[in-house]
Amino acid sequence: MSKDSHTITFWGVRGSIATDDPDKTHFGGNTSCVEVNAHDGSHIIFDSGTGIRSLGNRIADEHDSEYEINLFLSHTHWDHIIGFPFFAPIHQSFANINIYGPRRSGASLEKLVLGLFQPPYFPLTPKDIEAHVSFTEIDTGSVKIGDNVTVFSNPHPHPNGALGYRLEIGERSVVFITDIEHSKGNLVKSVVELSQGADILIHDSHFTPEDLPEHKTWGHSSWEECTALANQAGVKQLYLFHFSPNYSDDDIYAIEKRARKEFANTSAAHQGLTVELSAD
Numbered sequence: 001m002s003k004d005s006h007t008i009t010f011w012g013v014r015g016s017i018a019t020d021d022p023d024k025t026h027f028g029g030n031t032s033c034v035e036v037n038a039h040d041g042s043h044i045i046f047d048s049g050t051g052i053r054s055l056g057n058r059i060a061d062e063h064d065s066e067y068e069i070n071l072f073l074s075h076t077h078w079d080h081i082i083g084f085p086f087f088a089p090i091h092q093s094f095a096n097i098n099i100y101g102p103r104r105s106g107a108s109l110e111k112l113v114l115g116l117f118q119p120p121y122f123p124l125t126p127k128d129i130e131a132h133v134s135f136t137e138i139d140t141g142s143v144k145i146g147d148n149v150t151v152f153s154n155p156h157p158h159p160n161g162a163l164g165y166r167l168e169i170g171e172r173s174v175v176f177i178t179d180i181e182h183s184k185g186n187l188v189k190s191v192v193e194l195s196q197g198a199d200i201l202i203h204d205s206h207f208t209p210e211d212l213p214e215h216k217t218w219g220h221s222s223w224e225e226c227t228a229l230a231n232q233a234g235v236k237q238l239y240l241f242h243f244s245p246n247y248s249d250d251d252i253y254a255i256e257k258r259a260r261k262e263f264a265n266t267s268a269a270h271q272g273l274t275v276e277l278s279a280d
């Protein structure tokens with residue numbers, strides 16, 4: 001990594017449930033997890049789906065003294081949190097893991113995440129976590145990470161609610177919006193505002209436009225909403241994300257091809273993809 005660049009790495013791009021089907025290995029089967037390493041050393045992760053396991057192994061290897069991880073959860077559906085009990089830094093007493101996620105009535109973020117450590121579903125209890133873990137519930141607002149990074153959050157429509165995030169560092173911005181249902185032909189206004197002029201937009205592309213209507217109320221989008229948003233908000237680069245576990249690599253290549261006709265700078269994100277974003 002160039003020290004003048006930020007890097008964004010996709011560790012899981014699948015929605016709903018992980019898959020290792022042989023026809024899906026290019027885009028990959030791990031669920032939602034995106035790492036942003038800012039060039040000032042700030043370490044930010046969006047979501048802890050199954051993709052966070054391999055990321056955690058690498059991070060744990062990199063550190064032998066106190067360090068900080070900032071994990072922003074879009075929401076607490078399984079595919080966005082299920083990897084957390086397998087995140088190696090939880091077993092490092094010198095790791096500080098700050099978890100941010102939606103505020104909701106009924107159950108705290110802490111209770112929802114630590115509920116994963118629940119025998120007999122899982123052998124460990126929250127007491128077995130050695131890292132220092134903090135929980136911050138957010139809705140519309142912003143969080144500052146170190147001196148240089150600000151992460152803005154914005155609630156959007158999804159069953160049980162979800163948050164979209166905009167990370168800003170210097171002049172650069174990365175927007176992460178997954179598990180969102182726009183109303184037909186009408187993009188959510190606050191989401192257009194959150195995405196305005198972003199260098200990188202990562203957006204839910206779970207269904208094809210043909211499959212989306214019969215899954216109304218499931219809380220998802222197609223590439224059509226992604227490209228419409230990219231055009232309307234004037235973003236520079238679009239990454240399609242959170243693909244149905246039923247779609248093969250060929251299906252996703254076809255989706256990417258169609259989307260590029262509407263917004264040329266479109267890529268379907270794949271597991272293992274690292275993107276460099278110049279810091280200046």
Ligand SMILES: [Zn+2]
Pocket residue numbers: 015016032077079080179242
């Ligand atoms: Zn999801």
Ligand SMILES: [Zn+2]
Pocket residue numbers: 075077158179219
């Ligand atoms: Zn969801």
